[in-house]
Amino acid sequence: MKNKHLLNFLILNILIVFVVAQKSGTYNGPQYTNGINAGYKEGWSNSDLGPLMGEAGIRSQRMKFPCTFFQKYGYKILYDNNSFGSAKLAGQSNFTAFITYDHGNDSFVPAKIYEPIWDDNNNVNKGNEFAYCVYQIVTTYKADVKIYEIFNEPDWVSDWKVVSTWATSPPLDLPRFGGNIYSYIRLLRIAWEVAKSVDPTCFIAVGGLGYPNFLDAILRYSDTAGNLDPLSLGINYIDAVSTHFYPMYGTSKTNSDAYLTAYIELQNSFKQVAKRHSLNAIWIVTETGVATKSGDGYYGSEELARNYFLKLPSISTTLGVRQNHIFILGDTNSGSNAFANMGLFYDYQNVDKDKAIIKPSSKGLKTWDLHLSNRTLDPSSTESIQSKMPSGVVAYAYNDGLSLCYLIWANSSSFETDEDTTSIQISLEGSYISVYNYLNDIDKFTSDNGKTVSISVDSTPQFIYIDIEGPGSGPSSASNITYSFYLLIILIFFAISL
Numbered sequence: 001m002k003n004k005h006l007l008n009f010l011i012l013n014i015l016i017v018f019v020v021a022q023k024s025g026t027y028n029g030p031q032y033t034n035g036i037n038a039g040y041k042e043g044w045s046n047s048d049l050g051p052l053m054g055e056a057g058i059r060s061q062r063m064k065f066p067c068t069f070f071q072k073y074g075y076k077i078l079y080d081n082n083s084f085g086s087a088k089l090a091g092q093s094n095f096t097a098f099i100t101y102d103h104g105n106d107s108f109v110p111a112k113i114y115e116p117i118w119d120d121n122n123n124v125n126k127g128n129e130f131a132y133c134v135y136q137i138v139t140t141y142k143a144d145v146k147i148y149e150i151f152n153e154p155d156w157v158s159d160w161k162v163v164s165t166w167a168t169s170p171p172l173d174l175p176r177f178g179g180n181i182y183s184y185i186r187l188l189r190i191a192w193e194v195a196k197s198v199d200p201t202c203f204i205a206v207g208g209l210g211y212p213n214f215l216d217a218i219l220r221y222s223d224t225a226g227n228l229d230p231l232s233l234g235i236n237y238i239d240a241v242s243t244h245f246y247p248m249y250g251t252s253k254t255n256s257d258a259y260l261t262a263y264i265e266l267q268n269s270f271k272q273v274a275k276r277h278s279l280n281a282i283w284i285v286t287e288t289g290v291a292t293k294s295g296d297g298y299y300g301s302e303e304l305a306r307n308y309f310l311k312l313p314s315i316s317t318t319l320g321v322r323q324n325h326i327f328i329l330g331d332t333n334s335g336s337n338a339f340a341n342m343g344l345f346y347d348y349q350n351v352d353k354d355k356a357i358i359k360p361s362s363k364g365l366k367t368w369d370l371h372l373s374n375r376t377l378d379p380s381s382t383e384s385i386q387s388k389m390p391s392g393v394v395a396y397a398y399n400d401g402l403s404l405c406y407l408i409w410a411n412s413s414s415f416e417t418d419e420d421t422t423s424i425q426i427s428l429e430g431s432y433i434s435v436y437n438y439l440n441d442i443d444k445f446t447s448d449n450g451k452t453v454s455i456s457v458d459s460t461p462q463f464i465y466i467d468i469e470g471p472g473s474g475p476s477s478a479s480n481i482t483y484s485f486y487l488l489i490i491l492i493f494f495a496i497s498l
């Protein structure tokens with residue numbers, strides 16, 4: 001009898017934790033997801049782009065949600081127009097949307113944001129256009145969108161020297177945002193109050209930031225100058241941090257491992273700010289890109305882009321970054337700067353809908369998806385394999401409950417480029433191994449002594465299986481998890497009825 005009460009109490013506790021945790025701060029998406037910024041090309045609607053994204057192994061998307069666009073075409077337009085349908089058919093979920101006000105002008109802050117958010121009947125005040133727009137958006141898209149970013153790059157400045165002053169003074173001149181820190185926090189507060197009232201499980205993210213000092217300012221100021229009441233500070237109105245990272249600005253080096261070191265450094269600076277203020281948030285990156293050819297004074301190459309995106313998921317996961325949204329789906333032939341060459345596809349503006357050509361480098365993303373999207377990074381197996389690697393080799397282990405897939409490469413950081421990086425011989429314990437390259441071509445190696453197999457690794461990560469063929473060669477882990485789950489439920493009910 002006593003045991004029964006204890007058990008009921010435990011189950012009640014589990015239920016309470018579950019329900020409370022659903023309100024905020026629980027992200028039920030995959031451990032890691034590659035997403036995309038689709039970009040706009042005349043003659044191509046979003047619904048035409050799903051197949052291209054699928055070809056590149058893309059599993060989520062950062063969509064632009066401008067209020068004036070919805071006001072003009074109706075809030076359901078992205079369903080009506082099959083933007084979501086086409087994306088979901090290609091395997092995407094857990095969408096992130098960035099809400100901005102004016103379709104053609106990211107720097108437009110609507111006038112009536114300081115009007116009350118709620119009316120006397122506790123309904124959203126229609127007179128506060130931004131509040132009403134957020135209400136309509138979340139009501140319409142809550143089944144698919146879980147993270148809402150508020151505006152894009154509010155901390156963009158033309159002269160980065162001003163950023164250091166934000167450590168102690170409020171950011172007042174924000175040219176890309178068109179307002180100041182107070183009006184930005186006002187937008188966060190409106191979005192938080194309204195969005196959470198409709199979908200308590202959604203997240204409100206600061207719009208793709210570049211500067212940790214700006215996050216610090218959001219956390220320590222409120223929507224009104226001089227109001228430092230702890231309950232009014234910006235920290236109360238966000239539970240996701242979204243950042244942008246273009247590695248060419250983060251380091252002057254030109255190899256993929258130096259790019260990732262720079263990624264880690266920026267994330268860690270943001271994390272320090274969060275920690276200082278005890279901010280509890282999930283982390284995403286909504287723009288990151290690498291040009292596949294040099295231009296405008298910046299180095300770029302197919303190998304650099306390919307290897308950066310093959311290594312990025314492992315590095316991100318160890319940092320707790322759940323989504324990286326790649327910039328961008330297609331090149332822009334008419335553009336001359338590095339951003340014009342960051343496409344996963346060559347410019348498809350003037351080609352037929354079924355004739356867009358994927359870049360060789362982007363095929364690595366599809367191969368990553370094939371081998372690793374259904375597995376999770378396994379810290380203890382990673383530590384174990386890494387400890388057996390010679391110096392200069394990086395190894396991660398991914399588990400699906402049945403087998404491991406290893407992602408292994410030679411660290412390129414002390415070489416000029418990924419292509420220059422010296423190969424290293426490694427030895428793995430097993431009777432045979434299957435090695436898949438970024439194009440998913442398989443190479444099999446059998447042990448001479450029945451115990452170990454030696455192979456060579458270079459700066460391009462390979463997908464390696466020991467003593468099994470590769471993906472799909474074991475029983476499905478999904479059915480096993482479902483099976484265990486039902487078994488657990490049966491056991492619990494059995495225990496209760498005792």
Ligand SMILES: *[C@@H]1O[C@H](CO)[C@@H](O)[C@H](O)[C@H]1NC(C)=O
Pocket residue numbers: 028029030093094095143144145146
């Ligand atoms: C997020 O991903 C998880 C795991 O793949 C899935 O179960 C869930 O339905 C997704 N949620 C949304 C809103 O897409």
Ligand SMILES: *[C@@H]1O[C@H](CO)[C@@H](O)[C@H](O)[C@H]1NC(C)=O
Pocket residue numbers: 105107108109178
């Ligand atoms: C965008 O809106 C802001 C604020 O109303 C205005 O100052 C700016 O000129 C607009 N920019 C463009 C390109 O229309």
Ligand SMILES: *[C@@H]1O[C@H](CO)[C@@H](O)[C@H](O)[C@H]1NC(C)=O
Pocket residue numbers: 369370371373374478
């Ligand atoms: C991942 O697992 C799901 C569910 O079992 C399956 O439908 C999908 O094909 C798998 N994806 C890959 C890339 O193997």
Ligand SMILES: *[C@@H]1O[C@H](CO)[C@@H](O)[C@H](O)[C@H]1NC(C)=O
Pocket residue numbers: 257260261394411412413
């Ligand atoms: C690559 O080597 C550099 C220099 O030793 C190191 O700082 C970096 O963490 C290494 N990268 C990885 C992914 O281990």
Ligand SMILES: *[C@@H]1O[C@H](CO)[C@@H](O)[C@H](O)[C@H]1NC(C)=O
Pocket residue numbers: 401475476479480483
């Ligand atoms: C589940 O996994 C176990 C090993 O952990 C295996 O023996 C069993 O066959 C699997 N069951 C199913 C249904 O896949």
Ligand SMILES: CC(=O)N[C@H]1CO[C@H](CO)[C@@H](O)[C@@H]1O
Pocket residue numbers: 045073077081
């Ligand atoms: C508002 C909008 O995106 N409308 C588009 C919906 O889809 C049709 C057909 O692709 C386009 O012509 C519209 O421009």
